[in-house]
Amino acid sequence: MGVQGLRTRRERAMGNSPLFYRQPVHLVRGEGIWLYDDADRRYMDAYNNVPCVGHCHPRVVEALQRQAGTLNTHSRYLSEVVVEYCERLMALHGDPLSVLQMCCTGTEAVEVALKMARAFTGGQGIVCSNATYHGNSAEVFRMTVGPFEPDFRRVPFPEAYRPIREGASESELCDLYLAEIEAAIEGFAADGVPLAGMLFCSIFANEGLPDVPAGFMRKAAALVRDAGGVVIFDEVQAGFGRTGRWWGYEVMDCVPDIVAMGKPMGAGLPLSGVGARPDIAEAFHAKAFYFNTTAATPLQAAVGSAVLDVIEDEALLANVNAVGGYLKDRLAGLVGGIEGVGDVRGHGLFLGVDWVADRETRKADREGAAEIVERMKEKGYLISNAGRFRNVLKIRPPLVFAREHADALFDALVETLEEASGG
Amino acid sequence: MGVQGLRTRRERAMGNSPLFYRQPVHLVRGEGIWLYDDADRRYMDAYNNVPCVGHCHPRVVEALQRQAGTLNTHSRYLSEVVVEYCERLMALHGDPLSVLQMCCTGTEAVEVALKMARAFTGGQGIVCSNATYHGNSAEVFRMTVGPFEPDFRRVPFPEAYRPIREGASESELCDLYLAEIEAAIEGFAADGVPLAGMLFCSIFANEGLPDVPAGFMRKAAALVRDAGGVVIFDEVQAGFGRTGRWWGYEVMDCVPDIVAMGKPMGAGLPLSGVGARPDIAEAFHAKAFYFNTTAATPLQAAVGSAVLDVIEDEALLANVNAVGGYLKDRLAGLVGGIEGVGDVRGHGLFLGVDWVADRETRKADREGAAEIVERMKEKGYLISNAGRFRNVLKIRPPLVFAREHADALFDALVETLEEASGG
Numbered sequence: 111m112g113v114q115g116l117r118t119r120r121e122r123a124m125g126n127s128p129l130f131y132r133q134p135v136h137l138v139r140g141e142g143i144w145l146y147d148d149a150d151r152r153y154m155d156a157y158n159n160v161p162c163v164g165h166c167h168p169r170v171v172e173a174l175q176r177q178a179g180t181l182n183t184h185s186r187y188l189s190e191v192v193v194e195y196c197e198r199l200m201a202l203h204g205d206p207l208s209v210l211q212m213c214c215t216g217t218e219a220v221e222v223a224l225k226m227a228r229a230f231t232g233g234q235g236i237v238c239s240n241a242t243y244h245g246n247s248a249e250v251f252r253m254t255v256g257p258f259e260p261d262f263r264r265v266p267f268p269e270a271y272r273p274i275r276e277g278a279s280e281s282e283l284c285d286l287y288l289a290e291i292e293a294a295i296e297g298f299a300a301d302g303v304p305l306a307g308m309l310f311c312s313i314f315a316n317e318g319l320p321d322v323p324a325g326f327m328r329k330a331a332a333l334v335r336d337a338g339g340v341v342i343f344d345e346v347q348a349g350f351g352r353t354g355r356w357w358g359y360e361v362m363d364c365v366p367d368i369v370a371m372g373k374p375m376g377a378g379l380p381l382s383g384v385g386a387r388p389d390i391a392e393a394f395h396a397k398a399f400y401f402n403t404t405a406a407t408p409l410q411a412a413v414g415s416a417v418l419d420v421i422e423d424e425a426l427l428a429n430v431n432a433v434g435g436y437l438k439d440r441l442a443g444l445v446g447g448i449e450g451v452g453d454v455r456g457h458g459l460f461l462g463v464d465w466v467a468d469r470e471t472r473k474a475d476r477e478g479a480a481e482i483v484e485r486m487k488e489k490g491y492l493i494s495n496a497g498r499f500r501n502v503l504k505i506r507p508p509l510v511f512a513r514e515h516a517d518a519l520f521d522a523l524v525e526t527l528e529e530a531s532g533g
Numbered sequence: 534m535g536v537q538g539l540r541t542r543r544e545r546a547m548g549n550s551p552l553f554y555r556q557p558v559h560l561v562r563g564e565g566i567w568l569y570d571d572a573d574r575r576y577m578d579a580y581n582n583v584p585c586v587g588h589c590h591p592r593v594v595e596a597l598q599r600q601a602g603t604l605n606t607h608s609r610y611l612s613e614v615v616v617e618y619c620e621r622l623m624a625l626h627g628d629p630l631s632v633l634q635m636c637c638t639g640t641e642a643v644e645v646a647l648k649m650a651r652a653f654t655g656g657q658g659i660v661c662s663n664a665t666y667h668g669n670s671a672e673v674f675r676m677t678v679g680p681f682e683p684d685f686r687r688v689p690f691p692e693a694y695r696p697i698r699e700g701a702s703e704s705e706l707c708d709l710y711l712a713e714i715e716a717a718i719e720g721f722a723a724d725g726v727p728l729a730g731m732l733f734c735s736i737f738a739n740e741g742l743p744d745v746p747a748g749f750m751r752k753a754a755a756l757v758r759d760a761g762g763v764v765i766f767d768e769v770q771a772g773f774g775r776t777g778r779w780w781g782y783e784v785m786d787c788v789p790d791i792v793a794m795g796k797p798m799g800a801g802l803p804l805s806g807v808g809a810r811p812d813i814a815e816a817f818h819a820k821a822f823y824f825n826t827t828a829a830t831p832l833q834a835a836v837g838s839a840v841l842d843v844i845e846d847e848a849l850l851a852n853v854n855a856v857g858g859y860l861k862d863r864l865a866g867l868v869g870g871i872e873g874v875g876d877v878r879g880h881g882l883f884l885g886v887d888w889v890a891d892r893e894t895r896k897a898d899r900e901g902a903a904e905i906v907e908r909m910k911e912k913g914y915l916i917s918n919a920g921r922f923r924n925v926l927k928i929r930p931p932l933v934f935a936r937e938h939a940d941a942l943f944d945a946l947v948e949t950l951e952e953a954s955g956g
Contacts, residue, residue, distance in 0.1 A: 116611050123619035125632045125814035128824055129609050136611040140604045148613075158606065160826060166602050175598040179589050181563045182801040183581065186552050188539050188559040190571075196546035209548045214637040214803040215827055221670050246823055247644050248672035254822075373826060378605040380637040380803035380827040391548035399677075400669055401551055403583060403796060404638055404803040 113148075130494075131487055140165030143508050143515055145492070156507040156519050157492040159460075162350055162374035163420040164510040170377045170416050177412035185212075185406035195411035198418060200385055202356050204365040209391035211384045212406035216346035216372030217245030219382040222400065223309065223342045223370045224249065226386055230393040231340060233304035237294045240264040241317045241498040244309065244344055244370075253309070261303055263294040267310075267498075269320030271453045271464060272472055284323035291330050295337045307339035307367070312358030315347040318497025319455045319462040327364035340390065346372035346382070347460070351421050351509055354431040354458035361457050377417050381410045426509040434458040437505070437516040441523075448527045450478060455502075459511055462496070463503040463523075465530075474499035478530055485526045491519055536571075553917075554910055563588030566931050566938055568915070579930040579942050580915045582883075585773055585797035586843040587933040593800045593839050600835035608635075608829035618834035621841060623808055625779050627788040632814035634807045635829035639769035639795030640668030642805040645823065646732065646765045646793045647672065649809055653816040654763060656727035660717045663687040664740045664921040667732065667767055667793075676732070684726055686717035690733075690921075692743030694876045694887060695895055707746035714753050718760045730762035730790070735781030738770040741920025742878045742885040750787035763813065769795035769805070770883070774844050774932055777854040777881035784880050800840050804833045849932040857881040860928070860939040864946075871950045873901060878925075882934055885919070886926040886946075888953075897922035901953055908949045914942055 113136050136148045142164040145153045155165065163170065185192060196210040213219045228234055238253045245251065252259045266274055268287040275286055298305050308330065314320050331341045343366040348358025355361055367390060372382035421427065438461055441454045452466035465482065467475040479495040482503060486493050496504040536559050559571045565587040568576045578588065586593060608615060619633040636642045651657055661676045668674065675682045689697055691710040698709055721728050731753065737743050754764045766789040771781025778784055790813060795805035844850065861884055864877045875889035888905065890898040902918040905926060909916050919927040
C-alpha cells in the first residue's frame, strides 16, 4: 500500500497522532542501524535510542521468545528471573541505589519517582527545569506546561552557549544557576510548600544537551539535600550507555537518591524502572499503594537482561566513547566553517548541533533545523531537531553505530548544512 | 532457590512490593490454565485475566518473535501492522467508536480517556464510583482515594445485594442510583466546575460485580450527555470476551463515547488503548500533546492481533458463555446450602461469591474470604478476594477454561467453603 493510502487509513483509525516528516516514512523492517521502507529503500537510523542494541537484535528476539514461551505473569508471585534482573540492574548503579521498582513507560517511572520523593520527605515541592519534558501523564506534564504550579518550581537550566549572564566565567555561571535553585527552594518555603526534591534529566537532553558548568550538579544536589529534599535524575534518555557511561549522572559526577529509567531499557518492549535508596523505597511502599499489572514481569526481566548482555558482550560503552568522540570531533570542526553551525555539544552517541540564523547573536533557527532534518531524510539519514528552541540537530543512533556509519552521516550532514547555508 | 531465600533477595532488590499469599508461590512456568512452581507443583489458574488466551499461547509467542525480528519502532513512522490492528480492534466496537490511541498500561489508558473527555467538552468534572480503582497515577488514583476532590464526584455504585434502600424494587433502585448521579452533576454546576463526563468500569468489577438495575447504564449515560458530558467506560477488566461478549458495555446495553482497554489486550505484553468517537479523538489531538514512545508499536500491534486471532479462532466467547454460565449455575446452587455464601454474581468467566458472616445481615466477612483464598491455593487453585469489602471470592480464569476445569474448581471450592463454615 502506498504512503498516501496508508496515511489516510491511519488518520481514520488513529486520529491525528503525530508523524515525522512532511512525507512520512512507511517502514517495514529493521536491522542494526538500518531501517527499510516499503520500497526497500534503506535509511540510516541516527535518531532512535530505544533500539539501543540495534534494530531486531537476535539476542533480544530470542529472550522474548524464550520467556514468553515459558512464563509471564504479574509480580505478586515470586519470580527468580525478575529478582535477578533487579539485582543485576541495580548493581550497575552507584551506592546507595539498590532497590528497583519496574514500570512500563518513562512517564510511569517519573510518576513513581515523584511519589517516592514525596512519600519519603513528606514534602510536595519539586524543583525542575524550565524547558523540560518528562512524560505525558497529568501530573508529570505539569512540569512541562508551567509557568506556575504551586508545587513545581521551574528554574533556568544551566548552559554555557546562551548563558544566564553574558560574559560570565564558568564558575560565575555555576553560582548564578545555583542561585536560581536556592531561590526556588526559598520560594517553596515562603509559600509553605515543604520541599520534596529536585528532578532533572541528568544531561538536560530536551533542553538541548547544554554544556553544564563544572560541579553544578553536585552543588545543586547539596543545596536540595541541605533543605531536606531528595535528588531525582531522569535517565530515560541518558541511561544504558548513551553517554559512554552507564548513566548520565556519572558524566555529571553526582549520584542521585532516585533514578528514573526507560526507553532503551527494554529495546522496544515497554519497560521502565525507578531505582532508589532502600529507605526511600521503604517509605514509598509503606505510604503509597502501588501495583502495576504488566510491570515487573518475567518477560520484561528477560528482555531487560538480554539488553544488558548485549551492551556488555559487544563492549558498547567503549564503542560509544570511540565513535561518539570521533563524530563529535568531526562535527566540532564545522564551527567557524559553516555559518549556521553555532555550537556542537553532547556526550557519547548523543550529539547536538545548534543551528543558528546568526552566529554573532546565536539566534536559533528552528525552521532551518527542521528543513535540514527533512533533507537528511530524503538522503536516507534519520535525525531530528530538539532543544529549547527546537533548533538543535539531534544525533542519537543505536549504540552499535560504527566509525564508517559516522563518516557517512557526517558527509551527508556537511553537504546538507552547506546547502542550507546557501553554500 | 527456596521460597524463603528468594523472598529475602526480592525484598532487598524490589523492596516491599506486594505479594500474594502468606507463603508466596514461586512460579517457573505456565501453560494454558496451569501454572507450575519450582517444585513442579501444578496450580489451576482461576485468577489471571491478562493471559486471557491461556499462559504461553504458541500463537502469541510466535507473533512476538516474528514481529520483534522484523521491525519494532515508535509510532511516528507509518506502519501498516499498527494501522491494521487499530482498524480491526475498533471494528469490534459499536458505532460511533472508531479511533484508537494505543498506550502501554491500563492506568495510561484511563489517563488518556480523562484527557479526551476534558479536551472535547472543555469541562473538568468527572462522575465516578465510590468504591473504585482505575489505576496508579497521581491523577487517576484521585478517583480511588477520595472522599473529596473538586473535579471528581464519587457516587454510590448501583447494586442489588446491599442496596441503597432496603426493600426497594429494581426500578425504584434504578431511580435512586440515578438520583445520585443527578446530584453529582448538580453539585458540579453549583461549584462552577463544568462537567466533562462519567467514568465507570462497565461491570463494576472492583466494586464486586454487583447486579445492576436494568436500564441503569443507559439512563445514567443519558443524564450525563444531557448535561454536556461524555460517557467513559473502563473495560480494562471487562473487555476482550471476559463477560461472554466482547465488551462489558454490551452486557449493560450502553455504548460509551470513550472506552479504555488494557490487561488481556496484549496477553502479558504491556498494551492498552483508548477507543473514541472521531470528534473526541480530534479534540484530544488538537488540544493535548500526546506521544508515548513505546506505544502504538508494531510489536504491540502484532501481539494484540494474535490475541484477537485466538479469541476468534478458538471461539472463546462461546466457551466463556458455556463454561461461565455452567459454573455460575453451580455456584448459585450453594446459596442457602452453605451459610457463608451470601450471593453469587458476575458475567461470563468473571464470577464473584459474596462471603458473609451472617446471611441475614449480609455482613461481609473479609478475613474469612482471605482465608478461603489461602486454603484454595494450598489445594492448588488460584483465586482472589475483591469487592468494596474485599469479601467477594473472585473467580476469573483465562478464557480457555473448560467444563472439567470448572468442575474441579467447584469441588475444591465447595470443600473449602464447607470447612470455612465449620461444616
